[in-house]
Amino acid sequence: MLAPTPVGGENPILLPNELLLQKFSSKSSGYRESIIRLHQQRQKEQEKLKQEREKQREEKRQREQAKKATQGERERDRFVASLKKGLKKWASESIPDSGAREMSLRTDVPRNDSLASSTIAQNAPRFNLSLLKNLLPTFAPPEAAVSYLTNDTQTGAVWITTERLIFVPQKVGQKGFYVHIDNLDCMKVVCMAVCDVDYDYWSHPQLSKKPYFFVAYEGTHFLTVPFSTHARASSFLKLLSNIRFEHMVKSCLPPPYMSCVVCSSEAEDATSSESSSSESSSCRSSISESDLERIDSTSTTATSTISSTPCLCHDDWVHEDNVLPTYQDSEHALKLYLIKRGLLQPEEHFERGTHAQASNILAQANAPPSNEMDEATERDVQRRIGQVMPPQGDVSYPLVWF
Structure with a gap:
């Protein structure tokens, strides 16, 4: 659902059935492009291009082998190869003293410095500045760098609702931003690096008081929210993770x-x-x-x-206020989401009270989405149920409120 952009000095307009859960004032935040995500995307594109080129070379080599010459031409190739080998052997045995041969070559050819220098200059590689610009950036900054976490941010209030994270700037008239929590593909807590050569850390005492950052990614963009302690940042992460988990289960309702x-x-x-x-x-x-x-x-x-x-x-x-899902429908939606995540097999029976690993499965499903967590979840799934099979007939339904 579309919503008006929040503006500094005004309360944001909430969507129908959207409720305010918590408000954090005096927070520095910003929604901007992530150099790390852009670098990862560029690396994937280069890897894909490299694979395509290797595939083209392999296809070309196979076509050349298919167009191989006749048996007589192959015999001629072997004869030419043996003849070249014999000529090289004869040339090496004709001059026993290699030093004399080298001396004769030096005396026969006069030295010409200008010719040699011009040859080196012609063969020297030439750099194109436009090509170099296309290659940049060749590296991504560390995620814990102060410059990466604090650039392009402003002070304001962070609103957490049942559907969105809304940032309202403190400056009147300044435009803020909002993101739908279910669209966040990665959420984590990052401890700011104390030693950052690109940023004067100690000249900003406010940053030294809030060294922990909540970092969330949405495609190639990301946002940050600073906190003074790791416990507060983790609680904020848990809050958004619970909201996202609820939305994911709602999307599987019948x-x-x-x-x-x-x-x-x-x-x-x-x-x-x-x-x-x-x-x-x-x-x-x-x-x-x-x-x-x-x-x-x-x-x-x-x-x-x-x-x-x-x-x-x-x-x-x-x-939606008058039509509410039953408990059985909610449990079925939860099972569909667990199957979609690969945490359950379609034929596996799941009940929270009787399943042996119900708490572990729900903890993995409710965990914030991140690359590290996805890898750990995948390893646990492969160890527990083997290869994950995609569920048959699983359909994602639009988001509903209840």
Whole structure:
């Protein structure tokens, strides 16, 4: 769902059914491109290009072998090779003193410094600055570097809701940012490096008081939030990890609890907007008039929020308030998510109270997404159930609220 960009000096507008869980004031944060992710992406592209070139060379070599000459030509090649070998042997035996041969060569050819220097200059490699620029950056900075964690940040308040992480700048009129928690592909706690040659660490006492950073990645971008202790940073990480886990389980709910189709979109033309209006009316018909009157009379702020956001349907979240999943549906959605993660096999029976490794499996599923955790989870899965088989017929449904 789209939402207005938060602006400094104003409270952010929350989405329907979005609740504020916690607010952190006086935090330095920023949403910017990650040099580390860009470098990793460049390395993957180079590795892919290298594999394609090797594949092309192999195909070319196979084509050349397929077009091999006839038997007579192969015999001629062997004859020429043996003849060259004999000539080389005869040439080495014709001059017994290699030093005299070297001396004769030196006396026969006059030395010409200008010719030698010009030859070296012609054969010297020439560097193209444009090519060098394309090769940069050839390395990525360490993730714990102060310059990497603190560049392009500003002071403001961090809002944690049931769906998003919102940053509101302290400066009035300054634009902030927000990210959907379920879109974060990596979250971790990083301890800032004390020895950083690229940054004057001791000239900023505020940074020395908050050496621990919550770091989250979304594609090639990342954000940071500083904390004074490792325990506080870990608690913040656990909070966002729990919210993300809840969203991942919600996405596996069956179709009866799916959200209604949205009403409109900015990118659609007039025809699509008419069809979406009919869908909105069908959604409204499924809601009783008493519920609509109750919502319209008690939720003026929510109604204004919906009207300011073009891609939200007024009746979707009202319908989701009245239709809640059962306990069995929630447990089935949890099992589907565990199968999708490779922590369970499709035919394996899972119950929290009876399964031998239920706590371990849930801990791995609820763990924050990171490269290290994914590798550890993969090793544990391979050790416990062998090769992970993708579930058949597993469908990811849109996000719903309950």
